[in-house]
Amino acid sequence: MNDNRREFIRKTGLGVLAGLGAASGIFSKSSFATGEAQTTHGASSSGKRWGMVIDTRKCREGCTKCIDACHEVHNVPDFDNAKDEIKWIWKSPYENVFPGESKQFVSEETREKSYLALCNHCDNPPCVRACPTKATFKRSWDGIIAMDYHRCIGCRFCMAACPYGSRSFNWRDPREAIEKRDQAYPTRERGVVEKCNFCSERLAQNLKPACVETCPEGALTFGDLNDPESEVRMLLEKNHTLQRKSELGTRPSVFYII
């Protein structure tokens, strides 16, 4: 190539770069401009911190009303195969929900019972730390670990990061497996991660989470952990509670009265 052509290409290239640079400065509506500050460490100093206390003594064996209510209200699909399974809340044996606890001479009741598992909405969430796009983030005003389904790229890094296995991925179109669509809440698409959202849409209407409201035994109590007068705080004062894998420092917002 002769020198004149090389000069031309070089100048054009630099010109295009300069133009792009100027354009991004002038048309600052690009998302570079949106400042996103999401805390991943430390408790939210002001505002609520939603939490839940599960009284496992009251939880009836074989009852799945909370699970059914949650999955119905949120259009969680039921694929009937373990590979594509999506679940926001479920029951598992003691040694699975609390694998760090002693397995020696466990009482008969503890051995036979199933325990509720759901997203712990941690105060120090490793999933939020892992997410490369802040598609999952801690809401600064109430501590709920939320999913922005519009932003999720489906990398599933949050699923690897969660120490509790709380998250599910849409391996296929969920609408194929939703029996009855609840019109008040969207479905999700294939390719994004989803999990329990502490019923933030119901909280916005001053309703309790679906699982809490449906439980016929009143085993689930929900409230503001930052409010010392709240029912959840009273329960925590009066009862010794367990948390899942508390040694990991995730500071879960879900407590279990065993």
Add this chain to the structure above:
Amino acid sequence: MRRVMKIRERILIFCGLALFLFVVSYAFLQEGKAKKIPTPVAKSPSEQCVESREYMRANHMLLLNDWRHGAVREGERIHVTPDGRKFEKNLSTCFQCHGSRGFCVRCHTYASAKPNCFSCHHEM
């Protein structure tokens, strides 16, 4: 020193050019799905939208993006219009007057815009 192009080279170049022209103009060769520019009408035309018609025509996608960001990421679920009316930042707010997804589809089909709102959100 210029040399004469072989026949094979000419054919190759011609075919390449033809393919290129086809690929580049493919989008423009599509026949428009609607011949007439559609005029969407509200279910109850006496009601006023959250913003003016001119604004919405040009910027409804920006408004929806804004609503999405506000409701999902900031917890600001209420939109206040310039004249003080309050609305929920929700697609269902739009459907209160505009009925259903059909309202959106008419213009989007004409404009060949394919936002995928309804793969998650409900159609009315």
Add this chain to the structure above:
Amino acid sequence: MIEKALKGNRSYWAWIVILLVIISAGVYSYINQLTTGLTLTGMSRDVSWGVYIAQFTFLVGVAASAVMVVLPYYLHDYKAFGKIVIIGEFLAVAATIMCVLFILADLGRPDRVLNVMLYPTPNSMLFWDATVLNGYLLLNVVSGWTVLGAERKGVPPPKWVKPVIYLSIPWAFSIHTVTAFLYAGLPGRHLWLTAVLAPRFLASAFAAGPAILILVSMILKKTTGFDAGKQAINKLSVIATYAAILNFFLLGMEFFTAFYSNIPSHMHGLQYLFFGLHGEGQLVPWMWFSISVGFASLLVLLIPRLRTSSPWLIAACIGIVVSIWIDKGVGLIIGGFVPSPLEEIVGYTPNLNEILITFGIWSIGILILTVLLKVAVAVKTQDD
């Protein structure tokens, strides 16, 4: 310079066609996956990363290993690497592109991949991984192509290439360290939660990478007559040997910490992989195969008479690559998910779609490497 890749003999074009056929099969499978979803893979809720991320992890190491030729040649003026450096750099380019493609293939929403750049998240290791990987690709493409271009014209390379090459040296270490950080910082995955993961990644990379480089050079010699030089090959095999020793040493360290401390959560991952856990041991044969092939290859590499003999060296290199590919890909990635955070054992088997896409992406990488090396060899032997 790229026009040099368009002139080749019959076997060259046959090779290109074979690769294109495999690539088309991969593309077809990927379109399937795009339309139906990742349910067309063997991944599940509990094993949410599979063969794609396994390939990515292995290939980042191969990409980083270019530093094993770049550092001695450019930083320490080790002239014997003069001919092999460009092969190493182009291998890094092909490997890095494969890494990016494997990540894209694994994403649930690849159409949103730019969100990683539009919403930069410095606390996320994936953000940094995307950044450093693309940066490394740029560094190697620019430096490799420029130096080659200069050689073609018979002039010294421009001055600005030197700092770019120097930058690529720590950058190479960083890409594989950041990849290790993806795993090593996750509190719930005890197989990965070890300080030794990044050193082990680097050690295995610097064993498998040079081994691949040796094999590629030998293939080049066979097909094009381009000889990287006996001294370069010998030195590379020594580097691979020491790196392999370090890799097995670190693996031994993992075993000691897990089994001497006897802490169940520390042991479970290795138990599942090497001995089976709760009656499940899908991967046990793989791991022991990896260990035995790895040790056997290392033994061969340790004996100078064998290491310098081509047939033994080829066997040992293949062995090291296979061993580390299983160890990193199958063992580490799949094993990290088992047992699940609820101590459940869920198996994983890639299915046909997944395997075809994997082969397709490998073929894309090999195609890119073929084309780049064709250009490099043509320039270096200057047969215009």
